Amino acid sequence: KDLPPGPVKPWRWFQELNDQYGPVVYLQMGRTPTIVLGTAQAAWEILEKKSPVTSSRPRFIMGQEILSNNLRGLMAAHGPFWKRWRRVSSFMQRASDTYKPIQSLESKQLMSELAKTPANYREHLERYATSVVVMVTYGRRVHDIYNDEVVCLNRETQDFLTSINIPGKYLVESVPALLYLPHFLTPWRTAALKQRERDKEYLTRLVNEVQSKMESGRAQPSFCRQLLEDREKNDMGDLEIAYTCSTPFGAGVETSAGSLSSFMLACAAFGPSFIPQAQKELDAVVGPDRLPTFEDFDDLPFIRAIVNETLRWRPVAVLGGTPHSSTEDFVYQDMFIPKGSTIIANLWGIHLNPVDFPDPHRFDPERFMSKRDYPGPWQHSSFGYGRRVCPGQHLASNSIYINIARILWGFNLGKARDENGQEIDVDTFAYTDGFNSVPLPFPISITPRSPGHVVIIERENEAAQEELKAYDL
Numbered sequence: 097k098d099l100p101p102g103p104v105k106p107w108r109w110f111q112e113l114n115d116q117y118g119p120v121v122y123l124q125m126g127r128t129p130t131i132v133l134g135t136a137q138a139a140w141e142i143l144e145k146k147s148p149v150t151s152s153r154p155r156f157i158m159g160q161e162i163l164s165n166n167l168r169g170l171m172a173a174h175g176p177f178w179k180r181w182r183r184v185s186s187f188m189q190r191a192s193d194t195y196k197p198i199q200s201l202e203s204k205q206l207m208s209e210l211a212k213t214p215a216n217y218r219e220h221l222e223r224y225a226t227s228v229v230v231m232v233t234y235g236r237r238v239h240d241i242y243n244d245e246v247v248c249l250n251r252e253t254q255d256f257l258t259s260i261n262i263p264g265k266y267l268v269e270s271v272p273a274l275l276y277l278p279h280f281l282t283p284w285r286t287a288a289l290k291q292r293e294r295d296k297e298y299l300t301r302l303v304n305e306v307q308s309k310m311e312s313g314r315a316q317p318s319f320c321r322q323l324l325e326d327r328e329k330n331d332m333g334d335l336e337i338a339y340t341c342s343t344p345f346g347a348g349v350e351t352s353a354g355s356l357s358s359f360m361l362a363c364a365a366f367g368p369s370f371i372p373q374a375q376k377e378l379d380a381v382v383g384p385d386r387l388p389t390f391e392d393f394d395d396l397p398f399i400r401a402i403v404n405e406t407l408r409w410r411p412v413a414v415l416g417g418t419p420h421s422s423t424e425d426f427v428y429q430d431m432f433i434p435k436g437s438t439i440i441a442n443l444w445g446i447h448l449n450p451v452d453f454p455d456p457h458r459f460d461p462e463r464f465m466s467k468r469d470y471p472g473p474w475q476h477s478s479f480g481y482g483r484r485v486c487p488g489q490h491l492a493s494n495s496i497y498i499n500i501a502r503i504l505w506g507f508n509l510g511k512a513r514d515e516n517g518q519e520i521d522v523d524t525f526a527y528t529d530g531f532n533s534v535p536l537p538f539p540i541s542i543t544p545r546s547p548g549h550v551v552i553i554e555r556e557n558e559a560a561q562e563e564l565k566a567y568d569l
């Protein structure tokens with residue numbers, strides 16, 4: 097049975113509340129006080145500057161305690177378990193430069209796929225994002241997102257998690273005493289425990305595969321290999337390693353692919369206002385004989401501005417990712433914030449605040465061409481705050497940069513045309529309702545800029561495929 101209707105895109109409702117009551121709004125959700133932050137400044141003051149007391153997570157009884165046996169760091173409260181998980185996960189952040197070769201090779205395949213079957217652009221973006229994450233995690237590639245076993249099993253887990261992590265869906269979230277009822281009275285628990293057994297089996301199997309590759313000297317460097325090598329030093333058990341390896345998939349695939357998809361949507365909706373300038377910059381810096389690289393980054397300020405504007409314009413982690421929770425009472429601008437409050441940084445409201453971003457629904461990279469008065473290192477808030485800030489932020493922005501640079505170098509993008517040659521409009525508000533909000537499918541025209549560009553794309557992809565063979569052993 098479906099739940100009764102309610103606000104399906106709560107970020108819009110939160111934005112209205114912030115417009116009405118101010119940047120910090122208090123809501124009573126069940127027994128938990130909930131604070132919704134609606135401006136970059138308030139979110140920075142509360143989640144970054146007060147990070148020592150605002151970096152925990154609310155209790156997720158279904159998603160964390162029952163389904164995940166308390167082993168998923170992303171939903172873990174601030175404490176020793178989370179600290180260890182965060183320390184090993186920050187390896188993604190520290191080592192982000194070492195993944196650039198993988199990202200570059202996979203992006204060459206993406207370019208070739210876009211040249212061959214542009215209508216399937218969404219599938220190609222997802223394959224790119226999935227393969228990068230699985231390579232970084234387990235040191236092996238993903239060729240086909242529909243049939244790859246790791247991908248199918250992980251997707252099943254993610255779908256299950258999304259289906260149960262809905263506030264208000266389960267009474268036990270607000271009445272934890274229900275946990276003491278016998279199992280035969282709690283069918284909701286049975287389904288989650290079944291999924292937990294499936295998760296344990298395949299997550300352990302994936303780690304065992306890496307272990308046996310290590311034994312036969314075939315294991316590529318990867319997050320999993322690192323965790324196995326440091327097992328003693330980190331004092332991590334088998335199951336903890338297995339679940340830790342599942343983090344990048346849950347946090348990194350839909351977010352990266354969804355952001356690139358938003359970039360495509362911006363091209364269809366606003367292309368003529370920024371693509372010519374981007375191509376002029378690319379032609380001057382890169383020229384026609386090679387694809388852009390990571391080394392070009394410093395010389396491509398307008399491309400960098402497009403990356404930032406993509407992350408701002410339609411923030412994929414639209415509610416700021418997983419909510420924070422406060423571990424002490426504190427006062428912010430004469431407002432009392434009680435210990436145990438759930439704190440949500442509504443990125444939809446923050447990024448579409450006309451005070452910081454005038455005409456906010458317009459995709460306009462010019463906003464990022466000069467430094468503005470905005471808190472934080474990125475000039476936007478897409479990666480969250482404080483001790484919980486996204487550890488995949490560099491990996492993610494590198495993926496977005498390299499693909500945006502190459503796509504604009506190689507292709508003209510714009511509105512698709514119908515059978516009568518009329519341009520088909522796109523709806524820049526047609527986004528999914530889930531935990532991450534990504535564009536619903538939309539038509540777009542993607543055509544190579546010249547036959548010469550296609551020759552370069554194919555030549556570079558052929559060389560990339562040779563190098564990528566090492567990851568299929």
Ligand code: HEM
Pocket residue numbers: 169170171182185188229343344345347348349351352355412413416417418419420478479480481482483484485486487488489491492493
């Ligand atoms: C465009 C892509 C991405 C966006 C917009 C994004 C955004 C976010 C946001 C907003 C948060 C919540 C921060 C907070 O609680 O304040 C987060 C957390 C996280 N992200 Fe990302 N992310 C992206 C890609 C990735 C990738 C590629 C990875 C890993 C490979 C990753 C790993 C994580 C993890 C592990 C956390 C949880 C951190 C914690 O609870 O301590 N993310 N991300």
